Amino acid sequence: MDITRIFLVGVGGFLGSVVRYIAVKAVDVRINQSFPYGTMAVNVIGCLLIGVVVGIVGRHQPGSENLRAFMGAGFCGGFTTFSAFALENQNLIAERMAAMAIVYVLGSVMAGIVAVFIGLWLARFL
Numbered sequence: 001m002d003i004t005r006i007f008l009v010g011v012g013g014f015l016g017s018v019v020r021y022i023a024v025k026a027v028d029v030r031i032n033q034s035f036p037y038g039t040m041a042v043n044v045i046g047c048l049l050i051g052v053v054v055g056i057v058g059r060h061q062p063g064s065e066n067l068r069a070f071m072g073a074g075f076c077g078g079f080t081t082f083s084a085f086a087l088e089n090q091n092l093i094a095e096r097m098a099a100m101a102i103v104y105v106l107g108s109v110m111a112g113i114v115a116v117f118i119g120l121w122l123a124r125f126l
Contacts, residue, residue: 004066005065005066005069008066008069008070008074009069009070009073009074009077010074011070011074012069012070012071012073012074012075012076012077012078013073013074013075013077013078014078015074015075015078016074016075016076016077016078016079016080017078017079018078019075019078019079020042020078020079020080023038023041023042023045024038024039024041024042025038026038027041042079042080043080043082043083045079045080046076046079046080046082046083047080047082047083047086047087049071049075049076049079049083050071050072050076050083050084050086050087051087051090053067053068053071053072053076054068054072054087057072072084085108088104089101089104089105092104
């Protein structure tokens with residue numbers, strides 16, 4: 001374990017979480033709808049950003065692993081975990097594992113929604 005990378009992930013995660021909160025609130029205040037436009041916007045932006053980061057890191061530039069830790073797992077992870085999910089699915093598709101990508105997408109979405117319902121149910125007893 002590289003303590004510098006762990007620190008970079010922590011700082012990036014903090015900044016990503018703060019920026020996510022501000023961005024979601026800014027969008028939701030301007031567009032007062034029932035659809036979660038703010039969350040959707042940060043998820044899509046996070047996917048774009050993680051694609052750029054992975055593209056840069058893919059060139060193996062000096063310090064790129066620290067950049068990947070800070071921006072990928074850190075900032076994008078704090079900003080949205082959806083970006084990592086999207087990247088993992090892109091990797092599965094690129095490796096010609098489309099069926100597994102479909103299972104991952106459907107399974108993750110369905111399990112996530114069910115988990116929220118279970119969490120809400122459990123919270124009634126706590």
